[in-house]
Amino acid sequence: MSQLPVILKAENVHKSYRMGATQVNVLKGADLAVHEGEFIAIIGASGSGKSTFLHILGGLDRPDKGAIRFNGRDLNRMKARELNRFRNEKVGFVFQFYHLLDELTVLENVMLPSMISRSVAGWLAGRRAVRRRAESLLDQMGLKERLKHKPYQLSGGERQRVAIGRALMNEPKLLLADEPTGNLDSATGNGILNVLDALNKAGQTIVMVTHDERIAHKAQRIVTLVDGRAR
Numbered sequence: 001m002s003q004l005p006v007i008l009k010a011e012n013v014h015k016s017y018r019m020g021a022t023q024v025n026v027l028k029g030a031d032l033a034v035h036e037g038e039f040i041a042i043i044g045a046s047g048s049g050k051s052t053f054l055h056i057l058g059g060l061d062r063p064d065k066g067a068i069r070f071n072g073r074d075l076n077r078m079k080a081r082e083l084n085r086f087r088n089e090k091v092g093f094v095f096q097f098y099h100l101l102d103e104l105t106v107l108e109n110v111m112l113p114s115m116i117s118r119s120v121a122g123w124l125a126g127r128r129a130v131r132r133r134a135e136s137l138l139d140q141m142g143l144k145e146r147l148k149h150k151p152y153q154l155s156g157g158e159r160q161r162v163a164i165g166r167a168l169m170n171e172p173k174l175l176l177a178d179e180p181t182g183n184l185d186s187a188t189g190n191g192i193l194n195v196l197d198a199l200n201k202a203g204q205t206i207v208m209v210t211h212d213e214r215i216a217h218k219a220q221r222i223v224t225l226v227d228g229r230a231r
Ligand SMILES: Nc1ncnc2c1ncn2[C@@H]1O[C@H](COP(=O)(O)OP(=O)(O)OP(=O)(O)O)[C@@H](O)[C@H]1O
Pocket: 017, 018, 019, 024, 026, 044, 045, 046, 047, 048, 049, 050, 051, 052, 053, 211
């Protein structure tokens, strides 16, 4: 893998949280290089900082010290607009509890990232194509018959597949998933892992957080967070 270019690099990432009088040092010099096309699993005990690290990798949170570089650009040096673009267009997020909007249909949930990234004029000009892409993603996720459902009318596995479709809407360079199977029974979880595996085989770069070693073995490379560092 190492001959393929590095798209995302974490260098000496530190992160602490202050709770009243105590300070919790979660990340203490974490490094990670993500190469194009890789499927990486980050494992570690509960509380080891996996979610914290993933949020920082995706620009949802900032490190106290250290840098995250996307194609060489330090996220910390980006202006708000550029950072928003990075989060909306370069990265797709999948969370344990789906984070879908219950007022919107399945199709609208998947189209949402594309609405956000466009101007009104751009949206009006492109909405047909956006709709087609969302429909084709949902077809790929086996949800062709669920376009008009609301998330609360779906099973957990179906909701997670909607969330994956939404994450892929803007063709992100990087898919970040935090315990994507954590809320599902093992058969349903396996279905989600097979979806991720197929996406990776088609070229999608993926970083997935899990506390389950068996799930981690689906990835090509396992990184363990221990004592605030990635090994
Ligand atoms: N916003 C916050 N304020 C204070 N402490 C926090 C905050 N977010 C996380 N922490 C603390 O940081 C540590 C790491 O949390 P994190 O959620 O990254 O762990 P994790 O490895 O994802 O755990 P899990 O496997 O349980 O999801 C925990 O001890 C947690 O209590």
